[in-house]
Amino acid sequence: xxxxxQHNIRKIQTLDGIWNFExxxxxxxxxxxxxxxxMIPALENYRGKCIYEKKIDIDSTANIRLVFKGxxxxxxxxxxxxxxxxxxxxxxxxxxxxxxxxxxEHEIKVNVDNSFGEFSALHVPNDYYTYGGIxxxxxxxxxxxxxxxxxxxxxxxxxxxxxxxxxxxxxxSGEEKECSLKIKLCEKKIIKDIKLMPNEKKxxxxxxxxxxxxxxxxxxxxxxxIECELIENGEITDDLIERCGFRQIETKGEGIYLxxxxxxxxxxxxxxxxxxxxxxxxxxxxxxxxWLMKDMGANAVRTCHYPNDERFLDLCDExxxxxxxxxxxxxxxxxxxxxxxxxxxxxxxxxxxVNNHINHPSIIIxxxxxxxxxxxxxxxxxxxxxxEQIRGLDTSRPLTSATCxxxxxxxxxxxxxxxxxIYSGWYNNDPIYETLEDFIGYINSAGGAGKPxxxxxxxxxxxxxxxxxxxxxxxxxxxxxxxxESLNVYMNDKRISGVFIWQLCDCRIxxxxxxxxxxxxxxxxxxxxxIYRRPKIAYETVKRIFKKPV
Numbered sequence: 001x002x003x004x005x006q007h008n009i010r011k012i013q014t015l016d017g018i019w020n021f022e023x024x025x026x027x028x029x030x031x032x033x034x035x036x037x038x039m040i041p042a043l044e045n046y047r048g049k050c051i052y053e054k055k056i057d058i059d060s061t062a063n064i065r066l067v068f069k070g071x072x073x074x075x076x077x078x079x080x081x082x083x084x085x086x087x088x089x090x091x092x093x094x095x096x097x098x099x100x101x102x103x104x105e106h107e108i109k110v111n112v113d114n115s116f117g118e119f120s121a122l123h124v125p126n127d128y129y130t131y132g133g134i135x136x137x138x139x140x141x142x143x144x145x146x147x148x149x150x151x152x153x154x155x156x157x158x159x160x161x162x163x164x165x166x167x168x169x170x171x172x173s174g175e176e177k178e179c180s181l182k183i184k185l186c187e188k189k190i191i192k193d194i195k196l197m198p199n200e201k202k203x204x205x206x207x208x209x210x211x212x213x214x215x216x217x218x219x220x221x222x223x224x225x226i227e228c229e230l231i232e233n234g235e236i237t238d239d240l241i242e243r244c245g246f247r248q249i250e251t252k253g254e255g256i257y258l259x260x261x262x263x264x265x266x267x268x269x270x271x272x273x274x275x276x277x278x279x280x281x282x283x284x285x286x287x288x289x290x291w292l293m294k295d296m297g298a299n300a301v302r303t304c305h306y307p308n309d310e311r312f313l314d315l316c317d318e319x320x321x322x323x324x325x326x327x328x329x330x331x332x333x334x335x336x337x338x339x340x341x342x343x344x345x346x347x348x349x350x351x352x353x354v355n356n357h358i359n360h361p362s363i364i365i366x367x368x369x370x371x372x373x374x375x376x377x378x379x380x381x382x383x384x385x386x387x388e389q390i391r392g393l394d395t396s397r398p399l400t401s402a403t404c405x406x407x408x409x410x411x412x413x414x415x416x417x418x419x420x421x422i423y424s425g426w427y428n429n430d431p432i433y434e435t436l437e438d439f440i441g442y443i444n445s446a447g448g449a450g451k452p453x454x455x456x457x458x459x460x461x462x463x464x465x466x467x468x469x470x471x472x473x474x475x476x477x478x479x480x481x482x483x484x485e486s487l488n489v490y491m492n493d494k495r496i497s498g499v500f501i502w503q504l505c506d507c508r509i510x511x512x513x514x515x516x517x518x519x520x521x522x523x524x525x526x527x528x529x530x531i532y533r534r535p536k537i538a539y540e541t542v543k544r545i546f547k548k549p550v
Contacts, residue, residue, distance in 0.1 A: 003311055051112075301504075
């Protein structure tokens with residue numbers, strides 16, 4: 001489920017593979033997990049409910065933990081017919097713990113729903129597709145009565161590297177328990193004795209200097225393992241291994257600094273979508289995307305518009321690709337933001353995103369609420385509340401929100417970085433430089449003065465293979481022209497700290513709503529590669545410009 005090994009002691013078995021599957025259109029059949037049910041011909045456009053079932057064998061009585069890295073978009077999990085968990089949001093992980101499961105055969109059933117309605121505030125008809133199914137990895141873990149729930153690592157630098165490591169320990173039993181926790185990092189270790197009351201969760205904090213640690217950076221992504229073990233009566237009963245890097249990201253005035261050095265972000269927006277597998281992207285294709293971006297000279301990627309598969313983040317850690325990860329909310333108007341489920345579903349998404357992904361050194365920016373209703377006082381309150389929530393979870397990264405509400409955004413004083421989506425040359429014929437000057441003038445008058453500025457989206461649509469000597473719209477030539485002119489302006493303006501091209505790859509959109517009116521072939525076609533990763537003319541254009549020194 002990760003790119004590296006997380007356990008030497010805890011027993012884990014994958015639940016990936018063939019599951020029993022049933023829908024109203026197909027009846028009973030087999031399906032592969034992870035996967036999207038849209039890969040089944042009868043369900044290519046299906047929006048509704050389906051059932052997944054799998055038999056498992058437990059070799060001895062144990063506490064078990066079912067782990068789901070992503071189910072799209074609502075999951076009701078049953079174990080031996082008993083409902084054990086409901087979870088909303090396709091893009092964040094969740095688990096179910098069942099105590100004292102007896103030896104023998106048991107059944108897991110997951111009812112999955114990808115439909116739209118009032119109950120779903122974040123998954124709505126949109127400019128990308130909400131697939132259906134168990135779209136990310138699954139596993140079963142056997143847990144002792146006391147187990148390690150999580151590790152949180154936050155580095156800091158003041159003439160030498162220092163880190164705070166927080167380990168969460170859980171007692172599942174109804175009895176008072178005693179154990180020892182051993183934490184090891186960079187050849188340093190500490191052992192702490194712990195007493196837990198029945199059903200108690202306790203957080204253990206270790207603060208330590210690491211003067212010999214090497215910095216993680218884009219050029220040299222040095223990674224370390226944090227190894228934790230639980231010891232009871234002299235025996236190691238549970239363990240958890242996480243991976244981390246020592247790096248510091250901060251904003252100073254109009255600049256973004258990594259380990260004290262000013263950086264310029266050259267990146268892409270990327271959807272988790274592929275023409276062959278939908279949103280259930282295997283590691284091989286994740287690596288392909290990273291190779292494509294790095295070949296073009298990119299050093300950054302934005303996970304538009306939701307938390308990504310953690311294996312992709314693992315690869316970014318290893319490859320030194322800088323990540324802007326954001327919560328799940330794209331293009332919502334005020335009425336949608338006032339949905340009675342909006343606040344809770346956003347709050348859960350942020351909690352699950354930050355708590356599960358905080359250790360990734362590649363993540364340098366947390367983002368929220370892309371192009372949502374930031375021009376209204378109610379929208380401002382929701383932006384403010386979400387910024388405060390993330391700062392309560394992690395103060396080591398700057399925050400931002402991509403906006404397109406030019407001259408009426410009232411939230412620009414809230415983030416650490418101002419991010420604007422500007423499509424000069426595509427949705428209008430306004431000159432790129434003059435439009436930028438107008439935007440910056442407004443930003444400086446509306447609370448954004450003195451902050452770093454990122455052009456978070458820009459680009460143009462192009463149908464793969466449509467070549468046109470007149471460079472008309474939807475041609476690969478016209479897309480290349482607009483991207484080249486935009487990059488030549490944005491990358492040569494010292495007031496700008498980064499650019500994110502919209503987008504790396506074409507993606508499917510929902511048929512509901514009216515996005516189809518401006519999305520030929522039912523796709524957002526602004527990728528510099530198509531949905532199968534075939535390069536358009538703009539690929540070489542970006543490569544030529546990105547590889548110039550900034």
